[in-house]
Amino acid sequence: MGKQEEWGFKENHELHAAAGFTIRNILESIIGNIDQKRSGKPMIHLGHGDPSIYPCFRTSVSVEDALVESIRSANFNCYPSGIGIDPARSALAEYLSKDLPYNITNDDVFLTAGANGIEVLLTVLARPGANILFPRPNYPIYEARARFSEIEVRHFDLLPDKGWEVDLDGVKALADKNTVGIVVINPGNPCGNVFTFDHMKKIAETARELGILVIADEVYAHLVFGEKPFVPMGVLGDMAPVLTLGSLSKRWIVPGWRFGWIAINDPTRILQQTGVVASIKSCLTISADPPTVIQGAIPSVIKNTPKSFFLNINKLLKEASDLFYEKVKEIPLVTCPHRPEGSMFAMVKLNMPAFEDVVDDTDFCMKMAKEESVVVLPGDVVGLKNWVRVSIGTEPKVLEDAIGRMKVFCLKHAKH
Amino acid sequence: MEMENNGSPLTKKWGFRANPDLNMASDNTVRGVLYMLLSKLNRSDTRPVIPLGHGDPSAFPCFRTTQVAEDAMVDSIRSAKFNGYGPTVGILPARSAVAEYLSQDLPNKLSPDDVFLTLGCKQAIQTIVTVLTNPKANILLPKPGFPYYEAIAKSCNLEVRHFDLLPEKDWEVDLDSVNALADENTVAMVIINPGNPCGNVFTHQHLKKVAETAKKLGILIISDEVYAHLVFGKNPFVPMAVFASIAPIITLGSISKRWIVPGWCLGWLVINDPNGILKEHGIIDCITAYLNISSDTPTFIQGAIPDILSKTKEDFFVKIVSIVKEAANICYEGIKDIPGVICPTKPEGSMFVMVKLDLSVFEDIKDDVEFCVKLAQEESILILPGISVGLNNWLRVTFAIELSALEEGIKRLNAFCVRHSKKP
Numbered sequence: 001m002g003k004q005e006e007w008g009f010k011e012n013h014e015l016h017a018a019a020g021f022t023i024r025n026i027l028e029s030i031i032g033n034i035d036q037k038r039s040g041k042p043m044i045h046l047g048h049g050d051p052s053i054y055p056c057f058r059t060s061v062s063v064e065d066a067l068v069e070s071i072r073s074a075n076f077n078c079y080p081s082g083i084g085i086d087p088a089r090s091a092l093a094e095y096l097s098k099d100l101p102y103n104i105t106n107d108d109v110f111l112t113a114g115a116n117g118i119e120v121l122l123t124v125l126a127r128p129g130a131n132i133l134f135p136r137p138n139y140p141i142y143e144a145r146a147r148f149s150e151i152e153v154r155h156f157d158l159l160p161d162k163g164w165e166v167d168l169d170g171v172k173a174l175a176d177k178n179t180v181g182i183v184v185i186n187p188g189n190p191c192g193n194v195f196t197f198d199h200m201k202k203i204a205e206t207a208r209e210l211g212i213l214v215i216a217d218e219v220y221a222h223l224v225f226g227e228k229p230f231v232p233m234g235v236l237g238d239m240a241p242v243l244t245l246g247s248l249s250k251r252w253i254v255p256g257w258r259f260g261w262i263a264i265n266d267p268t269r270i271l272q273q274t275g276v277v278a279s280i281k282s283c284l285t286i287s288a289d290p291p292t293v294i295q296g297a298i299p300s301v302i303k304n305t306p307k308s309f310f311l312n313i314n315k316l317l318k319e320a321s322d323l324f325y326e327k328v329k330e331i332p333l334v335t336c337p338h339r340p341e342g343s344m345f346a347m348v349k350l351n352m353p354a355f356e357d358v359v360d361d362t363d364f365c366m367k368m369a370k371e372e373s374v375v376v377l378p379g380d381v382v383g384l385k386n387w388v389r390v391s392i393g394t395e396p397k398v399l400e401d402a403i404g405r406m407k408v409f410c411l412k413h414a415k416h
Numbered sequence: 417m418e419m420e421n422n423g424s425p426l427t428k429k430w431g432f433r434a435n436p437d438l439n440m441a442s443d444n445t446v447r448g449v450l451y452m453l454l455s456k457l458n459r460s461d462t463r464p465v466i467p468l469g470h471g472d473p474s475a476f477p478c479f480r481t482t483q484v485a486e487d488a489m490v491d492s493i494r495s496a497k498f499n500g501y502g503p504t505v506g507i508l509p510a511r512s513a514v515a516e517y518l519s520q521d522l523p524n525k526l527s528p529d530d531v532f533l534t535l536g537c538k539q540a541i542q543t544i545v546t547v548l549t550n551p552k553a554n555i556l557l558p559k560p561g562f563p564y565y566e567a568i569a570k571s572c573n574l575e576v577r578h579f580d581l582l583p584e585k586d587w588e589v590d591l592d593s594v595n596a597l598a599d600e601n602t603v604a605m606v607i608i609n610p611g612n613p614c615g616n617v618f619t620h621q622h623l624k625k626v627a628e629t630a631k632k633l634g635i636l637i638i639s640d641e642v643y644a645h646l647v648f649g650k651n652p653f654v655p656m657a658v659f660a661s662i663a664p665i666i667t668l669g670s671i672s673k674r675w676i677v678p679g680w681c682l683g684w685l686v687i688n689d690p691n692g693i694l695k696e697h698g699i700i701d702c703i704t705a706y707l708n709i710s711s712d713t714p715t716f717i718q719g720a721i722p723d724i725l726s727k728t729k730e731d732f733f734v735k736i737v738s739i740v741k742e743a744a745n746i747c748y749e750g751i752k753d754i755p756g757v758i759c760p761t762k763p764e765g766s767m768f769v770m771v772k773l774d775l776s777v778f779e780d781i782k783d784d785v786e787f788c789v790k791l792a793q794e795e796s797i798l799i800l801p802g803i804s805v806g807l808n809n810w811l812r813v814t815f816a817i818e819l820s821a822l823e824e825g826i827k828r829l830n831a832f833c834v835r836h837s838k839k840p
Binding site: 006007008009010011012013015016018019020022024025048050052053058059064067068071072074076077078079080081082112113114115116119123124125126127130141144145148177178179180181210211212213241253254255256257258259270274275276278279281282283285286287288289290291292293294 | 429430431432433434435436438439441442443445447448470472474475480481486489490493494496498499500501502504534535536538539542546547548549550553564567568571598600601602603604633634635636664676677678679680681693697698699701702705706708709710711712713714715716717
């Protein structure tokens, strides 16, 4: 193809490799396989954690009011400032301090454009020869961004028969003097688990022993509806430095706002002294920011969202979780080993040998989309092949319908 | 103490470290330099600070955005239809609206598929620079330019080569220098039109020559048109896409400047490539891949775009342009009388003008950085030193601010220059 040589530009191959396998593009292929005419059923999307389309999950009107006020004030049309405007940072510092044994200030909170926080932390911590520890299964943006930042990734297991706890022996075996940190997601995505305080303490002790920091992804903070309360990792920040990632997306059901933060939970100031905090600030100066217009709404969002809104969301999730866990027991060929107790997801194991003509989890998802118009995420995308991740953040009737269709699908494809 | 301490007990105990490259990269952005100048302001000076350093007049009431835009945002929020995730490339109604809006000035209609929505023009720049990065590749950037390009290129390890803009030719591109710099590893050249920092507007004729040069060199053109339509001189605004049949053009833009809402962070990256060259070379797929692992513009802001673009009345634009034009005039005329600063070209677009320093006039000022630091300290004025945009001992002056503030700024600048002039 002579034409190719005429032009000097070509695609960035590393980028393609890094971004090839994301939740977004896998879901796009699966949704693309839906054949509504054939199934005669409307699509049920249980592939991502976004219940905002269901009226029962609609965000609090006080949240909408806060944003409208921010816009009408015309005070927040200006450039965002890298680490975020003071009122928003202060409001978040106060909000987060409520659950900590020490106070954090606005100097400890940096605003991010949602998952941008992950990009920032990995960019800051990457250096030639360094490695970072990720859970398996994981939220795959971590892997994508790590590949891109050229930091080596090592995976430790989450143990399904132990409520998806961290395999701490595995962590210790993986770490070496070039390990910079460990990522833990609590409440868990994709597993839907919540760590006990005891377990979190062991994680912090291990981090300290290994000389690494903890990246605590708490994007699903407070979205807990089982027996275990949510405890922020920052409570243990004096044991090992903790960088906490948080977001408005899940607790306030506004994932489309793309608004999050990085909180420094490090009372002994190690991250400050080693210059990591300064590097975070520098990285934020260069990366894209959350719109100022949203930052302007934050104090009001934090202050005015009624507790009843949060209680209601957790109630809906608990109902969904109970419904899901019980009904899945009736579906042959799949098992859900751990009742979801936090976040919006459940991991379901597929009994592949018992299927007639379904070869793996991706095949399962593609075929189920086509035949039943139900979308779930292949576990391969999150690091566990032959499992699927199901979002339970759905209206109960819809969830029931989806589980019913999944049962139909499994019965149809079972070996006889 | 924020510096890493090699060999200290601290470093031995913990495996993580700071990243000094990042600090360097961020200090050289416009934002980074302005932060530095802000820190020099004299707190006991009760006079208002005159911001002639950044391109953001949104704080001034006369520059307030149109009610139409505010209403569109509010409607989008109240509909509750846009609180969820959107497609990585942007929601279709917004992409269609941008395609239609831009097509008004083009010979060929754009398809929504040619439009990628980004988190401000910043993310558009991040996207295209990252997509074009490859080992050995290089990119051609204008000097003087917009230092964010350099910062992103550096963070990607993409080699940068600078071509000149010629002050004696209304800041046109020095095409000879472009030809001399390019080689088989050159991937693209960036032009900014209307010009930041120079305040120039390229002629149709010149843009055509740029396109022909790009074709000859086998490179694509990144046309940063964030100041599109902010023109008030003799040259009309001509979108580079008009020449897309000659060489592939990637247009970067946003609503930030024309609607005075940089805080809404809605930008776009648009493919102008009727010959399908970019697609053939995998560039389009790569853009989607990058956006797949990056954050997006909030969905509700995208939801407001159709109304913002279609319902904004012409007289809002006319008003803004006329204020900026008058400001440009006040600035240009005012500087003529100030010793030690020379404005070679009258600005006719964007919000900025490049002003040259005649250091021989001054007693105790050795360069542009010292000029700007002292100016901040003594007169509470923020101006960007030319070194940050690639021209030492020049200044980038923002004139797009409220007119009485601008007049005050010119007065104080004059007082400063007179005070620091060598005595006869």
